[in-house]
Amino acid sequence: MAQITLPVRHYRLGTDAGIELVEANLDYQTYEWAMPTGQIGLMLVDCWDLHAITSYVERTDSISAGVLAPVAEACRQAGITVIHAPSPPVAVHYPQWVKYASEAELSPQTGAGSGWPPEKLRRGEGEYARYGKPLEPVREEWIKQNLHKRRIISCLEPQPDDFVIATGEQLHRLCRHQGIAYLIYGGFAANMCVPGRDYGTRAMGQRGYNIILLRDATTAIEADSTLDDMRLTQAAIFDTEMRIGHTALSADLLAACAEC
Numbered sequence: 001m002a003q004i005t006l007p008v009r010h011y012r013l014g015t016d017a018g019i020e021l022v023e024a025n026l027d028y029q030t031y032e033w034a035m036p037t038g039q040i041g042l043m044l045v046d047c048w049d050l051h052a053i054t055s056y057v058e059r060t061d062s063i064s065a066g067v068l069a070p071v072a073e074a075c076r077q078a079g080i081t082v083i084h085a086p087s088p089p090v091a092v093h094y095p096q097w098v099k100y101a102s103e104a105e106l107s108p109q110t111g112a113g114s115g116w117p118p119e120k121l122r123r124g125e126g127e128y129a130r131y132g133k134p135l136e137p138v139r140e141e142w143i144k145q146n147l148h149k150r151r152i153i154s155c156l157e158p159q160p161d162d163f164v165i166a167t168g169e170q171l172h173r174l175c176r177h178q179g180i181a182y183l184i185y186g187g188f189a190a191n192m193c194v195p196g197r198d199y200g201t202r203a204m205g206q207r208g209y210n211i212i213l214l215r216d217a218t219t220a221i222e223a224d225s226t227l228d229d230m231r232l233t234q235a236a237i238f239d240t241e242m243r244i245g246h247t248a249l250s251a252d253l254l255a256a257c258a259e260c
Contacts (some may be wrong), residue, residue: 004080005035011242040180044086050151055227056219072122080184080257088167099163100173148236165199183204191233194236214248
């Protein structure tokens with residue numbers, strides 16, 4: 001079976017024998033992982049063509065076209081499975097979505113839930129309305145006008161042999177059937193959907209998959225105070241390296257695929 005060799009790194013929460021275990025002595029550790037291409041999935045998370053925050057979407061568009069599109073094509077050529085995970089409302093626009101969807105996912109039923117917390121609390125209504133965050137008028141208007149138009153960005157349009165998934169369970173079924181054990185992630189946002197979705201790095205890492213985040217193939221939604229040095233992006237990458245899995249660079253993945 002063909003394989004690639006990829007340098008990956010994590011951030012150690014320990015030290016070598018004889019070195020005091022204090023934060024100042026913590027550092028990266030890098031390995032070279034040899035992985036069978038047939039056991040790798042490239043995860044493209046929430047790579048949308050539209051977003052309400054215009055400064056953020058400028059970065060995601062640039063990363064999608066300049067980093068993720070070449071990586072996706074190189075992975076296809078190397079025999080690595082390309083998996084699009086664009087959120088449930090977007091996934092259903094693509095015919096590839098149905099392949100590993102369950103009957104429940106194909107025909108979702110709305111239920112009353114467990115009854116706790118109260119429905120009004122979950123919705124921020126009635127006596128609980130004062131505890132919720134206020135609506136953001138500009139964002140809400142954008143959602144009303146544009147959310148139904150959202151698709152995967154055109155430079156990452158799913159190809160016929162790609163897969164599209166909507167949930168973590170669907171991804172797990174796909175991986176089990178295809179024999180995928182390594183998930184290489186790119187996409188958005190680094191501090192929200194990439195770790196937080198049920199198909200994201202944290203959930204799939206907890207299922208036992210080997211997680212690799214391409215640290216130059218993602219960006220966070222930043223705050224005014226973090227935008228200059230992209231601190232929230234860097235914090236999300238650190239969190240992956242410290243607690244979830246490993247990271248790599250897209251250039252190294254491209255080189256590994258070219259040598260495959």
